[in-house]
Amino acid sequence: QKHGRELWFSDGTEEGTYLVADIFPGSSDAAPYKFISNGQFLFFNASSEGTGAELWRTTEDGKGVELVKDIYPGPEASEPYAFSLHEKTLIFSANSPEVGEELWATDGTNGEGAILIADVFTGAESSYPYHTTYFKGHTIFTADHPLIGNELWLMETIGQDVVPVFDIHDDELENPSSSPDELTVTTHQLFFTADNVKDGTELWVSDGSKEGTVMVKDIFPGRASSDPQEITALNQVKVNTDHPLNRVVYFRADDGSNGVELWKSDGTNEGTKMVKDIWEGNASSAPREFTPWNTHMFFVATDNVMGTELWIARSDSVVVRVHDICPGLQGSNPHSLVVWNEKLYFRADDGVNGEELWVSDGYSKGTVMLKDIVEIPVESSSLEIVPFKDGLYFAQNDGKRGEELWKLSDDGKTISLFKDIARN
Secondary structure, three states, X not given: OXXXXXXXXXXXXXXXXXXXXXXXXXXXXXXXXXXXXXXXXXEEEEEEOOOEEEEEEEOOOOOOEEEXXXXXXXXXXXXXXXXXXXXXXXXXXXXXXXXXEEEEEXXXXXXXXXXXXXXXXXXXXXXXXXXXXXXOOEEEEEEEEOOOEEEXXXXXXXXXXXXXXXXXXXXXXXXXXXXXXXXXXXXXXXXXEEEOOOXXXXXXXXOOOOOOOEEEEOOOOOOOOOOOXXXXXXXXXXXXXXXXXXXXXXXXXXXXXXXXXXXXXXXXXXXXXXXXXXXXXXXXXXXXXXXXXXOEEEEEEEEXXXXXXXXXXXXXXXXXXXXOOOOOOOOOOOEEEEEEOOEEEEEEEOOOOOEEEEEEOOOOOOOEEEXXXXXXXXXXXXXXXXXXXXEEEEEEEOOOOOEEEEEEXXXXXXXXXXXXXXXX
């Protein structure tokens, strides 16, 4: 191919779809990824000849690109990661020869490009900041420190000193770590998982203070871990931030008796409970791909009756299979769930037409395949489905042109090839 994998732009029309820049000249791949916008610039990670993978941004007019900073000078890569926005400022982690992997910031306009804002593990050693999260006006993240291990840290204002929120795993072991993970913000609290040794990896909550950082519930009693995963906030009642549903998160966990099943929590012990044992007994339905929709939560789960299908947890805690798309134990394996125009769109295989685009209104009769795009069976795409302006865009291989960009128009019915970018 002429340019390799580079940055493209589209305004939703074929004529308005074009290559923005050949960042790595020739057929080599700049491979831009980790996109995030502060409303003025689009930031991303990309490789170029002589710089390795560094932080780039679009120009103010959106028609070009600029290297923000060669943080690790020369061909070595700083490999920026853990992107998050603190209002208009991008917070991220990157590797440099002087301080290792530490926390950096840029708003895209700074003359220095990007500045180091925290060297948690001082010197050339790395603290590996991760899970950077904007919460109540502060930046919270996880990082390694030689004395307290991997714990939760807080930066009240950009550029100020960082402090550990709470040393959860504080016994006398060398470099103990609670290894916080799954940081998820609701309107009131920060949920996460951590291991304090005696209770295993369980669900925790914090308001940003040491006193307000507590374990929510020992779901799998004792040293064993319930290992909560895919914590997803509902945060759906926009008109009333104090509404109870804005405090709720859904997740999957194993209580030791029912396998990995669907749970929800409002941040209290009594408000943390298993919603439904979908695969009854100690087998696991392994719910995943949680997707908020109005006051409900779509997700994918597996049972021993109809295989892997689409499910919904309604606000009244009623949990039902939405539709048996592929009859029998095989299951339709729904994935790439996205809400658009008050409906859910996803990929699924009904066992007859192969993997295609489906839509659901949360009920069986309203769950239908939109179009049989792939007449010849081909490898499925795992790429996400993205809403933009007047359509829903997704990658699809129709068996004729390879994997290209397709569009579902805002009538919710018309599917067409948007652009054949790599014409043979």
